[in-house]
Amino acid sequence: MSARPYRSVLYIPGSKPRALDKARSLTVDAIIFDLEDAVAVEEKANARALLAETLATGGYGARAQIVRLNGMDTEWGRADLDAIMPVGPQAVLLPKVDGPEMVEAVARQLDANLATQDTQIWAMMETATGILNAAAIARAPRMAGLVLGTNDLAKELTCRTRADREPLLLSLQMCLLAARAAGIACIDGVYNAFKDDAGLRAECEQGRDMGFDGKTLIHPAQLDIANTVFAPSEDEIALARRQIEAFRAAEAEGQGVAVVDGRIVENLHVVTAEATLAKADAIAALG
Numbered sequence: 001m002s003a004r005p006y007r008s009v010l011y012i013p014g015s016k017p018r019a020l021d022k023a024r025s026l027t028v029d030a031i032i033f034d035l036e037d038a039v040a041v042e043e044k045a046n047a048r049a050l051l052a053e054t055l056a057t058g059g060y061g062a063r064a065q066i067v068r069l070n071g072m073d074t075e076w077g078r079a080d081l082d083a084i085m086p087v088g089p090q091a092v093l094l095p096k097v098d099g100p101e102m103v104e105a106v107a108r109q110l111d112a113n114l115a116t117q118d119t120q121i122w123a124m125m126e127t128a129t130g131i132l133n134a135a136a137i138a139r140a141p142r143m144a145g146l147v148l149g150t151n152d153l154a155k156e157l158t159c160r161t162r163a164d165r166e167p168l169l170l171s172l173q174m175c176l177l178a179a180r181a182a183g184i185a186c187i188d189g190v191y192n193a194f195k196d197d198a199g200l201r202a203e204c205e206q207g208r209d210m211g212f213d214g215k216t217l218i219h220p221a222q223l224d225i226a227n228t229v230f231a232p233s234e235d236e237i238a239l240a241r242r243q244i245e246a247f248r249a250a251e252a253e254g255q256g257v258a259v260v261d262g263r264i265v266e267n268l269h270v271v272t273a274e275a276t277l278a279k280a281d282a283i284a285a286l287g
């Protein structure tokens with residue numbers, strides 16, 4: 001579980017000034033400013049310039065700011081990186097990452113630039129090769145988060161779109177395992193039907209159950225559901241407090257185990273309970 005909230009992570013096409021402006025007032029934990037698939041080929045250069053100017057202007061407050069570049073193996077990737085580095089973005093998100101060497105190459109560029117000493121790297125997990133290399137990618141230099149690209153992944157796997165996402169579950173789990181082993185964030189893929197609230201809620205619940213930190217989104221109308229589902233509920237917060245209290249009381253009596261609601265509470269459950277409270281506090285601090 002990431003201490004910083006990433007419940008809602010909204011893609012914004014770097015070519016859309018109105019959407020870029022609107023995001024300054026949205027209740028969103030993180031923004032992916034997209035130069036890749038949301039931007040048409042003929043718009044690539046304009047979007048790159050607009051985004052560099054927009055990020056330099058700022059106004060996004062506490063929202064995490066992540067820039068999705070075109071791949072370094074495309075004709076736009078290097079120019080994207082060159083245009084964005086002077087802004088010193090919080091993170092760059094690399095598409096279609098197949099292995100750690102793709103991360104290392106960009107890390108070297110960031111190392112060589114004064115403005116990007118603190119810039120993190122995030123990786124899109126959306127190729128079959130990338131999924132198989134998830135553990136190595138998650139441990140590559142500057143890595144801070146994995147983002148599932150379930151559209152590209154489904155395309156590569158040639159699987160059908162199913163409400164239960166059964167064909168994708170192994171890949172989702174492999175990315176979660178890799179992210180947790182490396183101690184970095186892991187964000188679920190997008191739900192394409194942006195007017196289908198019930199479908200979005202069900203997929204968010206599934207992602208939350210699995211352990212994702214949050215969900216990538218494509219439209220502001222999806223924010224409330226993701227923010228709600230990926231936040232600790234009132235019941236979870238109350239239970240966490242009771243578990244901590246009961247365990248401390250048991251400890252004071254020399255016991256290593258407490259019982260709450262008929263279930264045992266050991267030290268490991270207290271760690272989870274404390275993380276739940278820390279996440280709730282971090283969300284409250286966002287205002």
Ligand SMILES: CC(C)(COP(=O)(O)OP(=O)(O)OC[C@H]1O[C@@H](n2cnc3c(N)ncnc32)[C@H](O)[C@@H]1OP(=O)(O)O)[C@@H](O)C(=O)NCCC(=O)NCCSC(=O)C[C@H](O)C(=O)O
Nearest residue numbers: 011012013018019022037038149150151152190218219220
């Ligand atoms: C899906 C959309 C094309 C819909 O656009 P539109 O018809 O303009 O929506 P609305 O008229 O309902 O918009 C209402 C207002 O909200 C603003 N808006 C819309 N989308 C966004 C957004 N993403 N961020 C911020 N603001 C947004 C509009 O500007 C309107 O504002 P206003 O006029 O001031 O009221 C559109 O939503 C869209 O383009 N979404 C993003 C699509 C995208 O980013 N796709 C790429 C990412 S998905 C992906 O690639 C995942 C991965 O790689 C994979 O493989 O799975």
Ligand SMILES: [Mg+2]
Nearest residue numbers: 037126149152
């Ligand atoms: Mg993709």
